[in-house]
Amino acid sequence: MKYSNATNYALHTMVHIMRQSNGEPVGVQELAAMQKLSPTYLSKILTKLTKSGLIESTPGVKGGYKISRKQKEISFLDVIKSIEGDTNLFECSIHHEGCLIENVMRQAEDNMKQELENKLLIDIVRMAEEKQTGIQSQ
């Protein structure tokens, strides 16, 4: 039981796009090279992120991907849901309402999701930038 590689790549990709936000869209070539992935494979992931409305894509010569303007508050959970779908980790095998086991599992999962909803990608970007500045100033 693990999050898929795609979720991993998606999170890194989102952070990368946010970090070099000079307004210019970033192409899949660059994003793929950074993570040593094939462009065609990563493009599948990017399409999912696009359909979820987390990023915007423009085809053509100066095209690529950039963060949706409205969403400066994209959470970890947003990215996870975009890739994994909005599913639950646990569903009771015996279908009856009010399964006590399911209740416990569901509550623990909900709390984790809540926490991942409160964590924003922008925080990671800021921390990464501070870290970098810190190294440079030494």
Place this chain on the structure above:
Amino acid sequence: MKYSNATNYALHTMVHIMRQSNGEPVGVQELAAMQKLSPTYLSKILTKLTKSGLIESTPGVKGGYKISRKQKEISFLDVIKSIEGDTNLFECSIHHEGCLIENVMRQAEDNMKQELENKLLIDIVRMAEEKQTGIQSQ
């Protein structure tokens, strides 16, 4: 990304064994019938639980499975780890120490695990019994 069916079956099986703890071991036939599983399949799951020390098995005529005497405090996490293994939901695809993304994911996961460690199967058993009594008294 979901917990395996085996984890689901294991949790229900554990609760079932605990509920009819007249001291007698419960056979795989009964446990399998309850969940409409084949005995051979469920026995694989039971072997895992046995190897983890959560239950004890005795072969032979009056044999079967019963809860390990020492462990009246078996948690949800114990059962999950027994079946799924002691793995992490998320591991950074780019191997470097102190990955900021991994830190966030790991912390959320750890909190969920902590919660599942605090939830005991015995609580479910008690709630199920209260529920049953409640229905009977109406």
Place this chain on the structure above:
DNA sequence: TCAATTAAAGATAAATAGAGTCTTTAATAT
């Protein structure tokens, strides 16, 4: 001791999901 019972172990197979490639199509800028 012998027979019935029950768990454990191993080999195998089918189904599903994950990971990834290749090719074609559509949209955009110059």
Place this chain on the structure above:
DNA sequence: ATATTAAAGACTCTATTTATCTTTAATTGA
């Protein structure tokens, strides 16, 4: 128009999950 770039679809490969069947080992009780 042409070069560039994303989107979509078909396809392959691999690993995991979900089982089933058969054989072996251990235990009880007659």
